[in-house]
Amino acid sequence: MAEEKQMENLFNQLVEGKSIYELDARETKGLLKLFDVKQSKLGKRKKQFNEQVDDNVLNKTGANDSIAGGENDGHP
Template sequence: MEILFNQLVEGKNIVEFTGREIQGLLKLSNTKIAKLHERKEKINQQQQSSQTQNSPSNFKFPSENVTPLPNSMDDLINDMWFIETMATNHN
């Protein structure tokens, strides 16, 4: 089937193949497509894993007594430390 596939890629006309050969080529194509999808999923999982490991949200503070970072702008607006810091650093 690989040889037939290569012949098709090199320009052999599909009408020159028998019905059995065409069915074999279809199976081969479906197998290759499935392998490509599997490979794509593995790459996506590796990228997501890499991004998750390098994400600032995964940063661990060395001490448990450190105040956690706010999750949203609303949290910042209600955070007195942030407001005071911004007011003193404004100049």
């Protein structure tokens, strides 16, 4: 966890203008590892978000709202 925090600080330094060419091999590898961790976390959040959206769509669509049997022109 401490290493991840160090890499986040290093990343912030890069955002603020530090040259990537100033990094040594250990720092570069650490940043790559940090990016993998962040990408994994983002993938999990994306999946959770999509599941929430799917649940909301299913909850708002009732059986009577289906048009599977033909066009729904508003008449029973």
